[in-house]
Amino acid sequence: MALYHGRHGLVYMSTTGTGNATSITSLTTWSLDMSRDTVEVTAFGDTNKVYVAGLKDIKGSFEGFWDDTNDNIYDGSDSADGVKLYLYPSSDAITKYWYGPAWLDMSVETGVGDAVKISANFSANGAWGQK
DSSP states (O other): OOOOOGGGOEEEEOSSSSSOOEEOOSEEEEEEEOOEEEEEOOOTTOSSOOEEEEEEOOEEEEEEEOOTTOOHHHHHHTOTTOEEEEEESOGGGTTOOEEEEEEEEEEEEOOTTSOOEEEEEEEESSOOEEO
16 A cells, blocks of 8 residues: 655646646645435334435535636636546556546635635536546
């Protein structure tokens, strides 16, 4: 088992659902939530609560610093058919990543005494996978 430092994480994203994905620069963090819906089916005589699993609710976020030379996050959030995302935990293990189509929302934050930050939330727009 190999362990990796998070400083080598990567996000690749297209600006449309059919475009080519490129690296998004100046990011500092990303997260992926693959929680699954569950429905309680506890019946008389069960010794504890019982659940059945439903669909995954794939969503996540990424954030970093605003780069005035790259509008990919804005363009992706404005796309009528979503984006393609590729989330790499580390460039040291480039063959391991999660991927799929997504809808993207973005925001920008600035303040006195702070760098201009950009963040995006995404949710699945189709089937996701892992390599």
